[in-house]
Amino acid sequence: MGQKKIKCGSSGERQKIPMSKKKTGEGHLLKDDLSNYSAEKYKRPSLTVDIVICAIIDGVLQILLIKRKHPPFRGCWAIPGGFVDIDKEETLDEAAFRELKEETGLDEGVYLEQLKTYGDPHRDPRTRIITVAYYALIAQEFLSEVTKKLKAGDDAKEAAWFPLEIRLEKPKLAFDHKKILSDTLIRLRGKIEYAPIAFSLLPKVTFTWAELQSVYEIILGRKLLASNFRRKMQSIYMITPTGEKKNGFGRPKSLLEWTGIKKNL
Amino acid sequence: MGQKKIKCGSSGERQKIPMSKKKTGEGHLLKDDLSNYSAEKYKRPSLTVDIVICAIIDGVLQILLIKRKHPPFRGCWAIPGGFVDIDKEETLDEAAFRELKEETGLDEGVYLEQLKTYGDPHRDPRTRIITVAYYALIAQEFLSEVTKKLKAGDDAKEAAWFPLEIRLEKPKLAFDHKKILSDTLIRLRGKIEYAPIAFSLLPKVTFTWAELQSVYEIILGRKLLASNFRRKMQSIYMITPTGEKKNGFGRPKSLLEWTGIKKNL
């Protein structure tokens, strides 16, 4: 259970060239001509991270939303998120990760990637709040912990899973969260075609062919042919049987492991 | 994309963050319920937009950089940018447009798109500055205006064009701008394969086949076969001759116009 690490993905659009980056830490630095206008001349916005937490539940791609108990948008559903703690000197990724952990209790087996930044002046009626949206993919294995954590919620917040779909009319969403969800779906649909994000949505670290195929079918929204699907997966990724079997009616299913990329798309 | 595994990730690294400040009372209100914690409880970062201004010059994809005259990073080159004016209630996109116009004088014929948000705590040594990076593609037609504007620069700033390439060793770059440039190139390389961004880098609104092909060859970094290239472009985009001709040695070149998308990729 412990082997899955947190993966923090890179930017969003289709990018084929993997570039391993070291931590940018060294120099540090500032921007353009900030020295002229001391940064103090400009008002500062509040900064939050919002995290679209995705999981496959009951064969459907779903996201976690939280019901707002206070205005604005009282009674509407919102993507979980929170302020970036400037005092703690956390990076945006760290803030997103902390928020995710506070919300779900998860700190492993999660893929986390920056989606986009939303900053319309009136997206929050109270004050100017910029939000850096992330999306997180979590394995079904950890879902129970999450719901447990939610139930025992410190401040007893009401949370629920909703299908992530184009027609998001059903829950009334707060702020510009409808737009964020729609951007998330677009990103996922596009990215699964060229990046191994499906492996983060599996039931567990080990999985069967049927489970992997199911993730693809759910995200892409269409059926695939098993034989062709396996051929293709095996040509792109290194997928190795663990040796364990999962029994059922006929021949037992092999348990598999994802161990790397063979071919870049 | 196994490349960028964790950045926010390995537990060791995260430990550095002083999560210990529990502040049980108010701290955990913070989660998703903005209304409780008046946003004022959290420090606010400064917010800027930086714009990677791209154009094809002398057959090379180049970007505009500005030499810093003040510390930090005095003498280094930086991506142009500026603060988001919170008082004016501008959106992020509007701020990027304004900044672009202030810098280059351009307000049309420009493709502008949000790239990614960078917010490491020490990217600017003076204070916490979050920057939302954009990239802009400008037509060669407008380049002269830009350089004119730069020359007559109000604050006489020193600006220059540099090739956008992987090996960005030549100019010493300020802040985390090296990373931003590298992300820009990845985005461009990936996006030109499935979106009509090349048309924004052409000499003018009307263009010849050779010019369009040249944009693709420059961004992709390889030669293409003219006949196949045209076939493919015509199958994807609506490209119509204006009727005008451009004379040269042999048969005159037709001037073309991009009028839409035929096929989605």
Add this chain to the structure above:
DNA sequence: TCAAAAGTGTTTGACCTACACCCATGG
């Protein structure tokens, strides 16, 4: 022996590449 899992083989069509070759047009 059964039923499901897993894998093989093959056909078809789409599309990309390369190259050969055509016609058009203005100097």
Add this chain to the structure above:
DNA sequence: CCATGGGTGTAGGTCAAACACTTTTGA
């Protein structure tokens, strides 16, 4: 005429979709 622009045809390769079929395995 020629040089270049613009376009067609086509052969070879890769790849994906679809379908038929075989083999494996535990109950």
